[in-house]
Amino acid sequence: MYLRSPIRHCRACGTAMVYRLPDDGDTRERAICPQCGTVHYENPLNVVGTIPVLADGRVLLCKRNIEPRWGKWTLPAGFMELNETTAQGAARETDEEAGAQIEMGPLFALLNVRQVGQVHLFYRATLLSEAFHPGHETIEARLFTEDEVPWDELAFRTVRETLRRWFADRRAGHFGMHCVDIE
Structure with missing residues (x-):
């Protein structure tokens, strides 16, 4: 089960927070400021990415140059930013991590990862080129057939x-x- 990291101080006024049921009928305990009354909601983070593939079925994977899991392979993905759609975020992450030129496809997978408070969304994407220009978060970007994937x-x-x-x-x-649902 996901264990929250408690909000200690109000982001609006700096007062020490209390956890209690809000007065509006909400049934979940929330971080509430006893001074200004601001309710601070804690919600899951969205991770967005792509499954970039060539017509022959080879999939692009990126070898991570950051923690967690430095040196392991992943699909290009990362946290969604404010003021972008999930598809825009997935395309941005693909560019940032792999430097890959893609054509976005439809949403393929939604994965609920409750224990870490995240929702992962992966879009299908068609690679327009085999030229990759990985960013600083990626050691290597490479194409794999199903049999070659380093499972x-x-x-x-x-x-x-x-x-x-x-x-x-x-x-x-x-x-x-x-x-x-990832348990």
Whole structure:
């Protein structure tokens, strides 16, 4: 189960926070400022990324140059920023991490990762070139067939589950939309 890191001080006025049920009928304990009354909500973070592929089915993976999981392989993905859509964020992360030119496709997988308070969204994407220009967060960007994927060296379970479903859908000849709960 996800354990929150308590909010200690109000972001509006700096007063020490208390956790209690709000007076508006909310049924969850929230961080509430006893001075100014501001309710501070804690919500999941969105991680957005792509499954960039060539027509021959090879998938682009990035070797991480940052923690967590330095040196492990992942799909290009990262935290969504304010003022962008999930698709815009996924395209931005693909550019930042792999320097890959893509055409965005539809949403492919939504993965709920409750224990860390995250929701991961992966879009299908078509690679327009085999030229990659990885950013500082990536050691190497490389194409893999299903048999070549370093399954034991993948950084995150969400990436493993997304890739397994993508390759299965490709073999079946049609792509669905997948919703997965990671426990």
